[in-house]
Amino acid sequence: xxxxxxxxxxxxxxxxxxxxxxxxVSSDKILSxxxxxxxxxxxSLRIHIERVIRRIREFSILKLHSSIHHRTLxxxxxxxxxxxxxxxxxxxxx
Numbered sequence: 001x002x003x004x005x006x007x008x009x010x011x012x013x014x015x016x017x018x019x020x021x022x023x024x025v026s027s028d029k030i031l032s033x034x035x036x037x038x039x040x041x042x043x044s045l046r047i048h049i050e051r052v053i054r055r056i057r058e059f060s061i062l063k064l065h066s067s068i069h070h071r072t073l074x075x076x077x078x079x080x081x082x083x084x085x086x087x088x089x090x091x092x093x094x
Contacts, residue, residue, distance in 0.1 A: 001021045001022075001042065001045070001046070002020055002021070002022055003022075004022060006020070006022075052084075052087065055087045055090070056080070056083055056084065056087065059083045059086075
């Protein structure tokens with residue numbers, strides 16, 4: 001599930017057999033009851049994801065605008081894996 005801003009990632013996702021889900025809602029279209037419920041469910045998931053991203057950024061190495069030396073780029077996946085593992089050990093996200 002992505003925002004409209006993720007436009008040029010389809011080729012990378014296909015390599016991993018992942019499919020992009022973009023929910024486009026038009027203001028002039030009246031949604032059915034099922035579509036309203038689906039939109040609410042997606043919105044609640046997005047809020048949870050935003051909270052997780054906020055916790056990830058609490059780690060100084062992954063803060064917004066932090067500098068990462070080009071020699072450590074190969075390790076960035078490991079860094080994110082470790083920070084998310086540490087987040088899972090923290091209290092419940094609120």
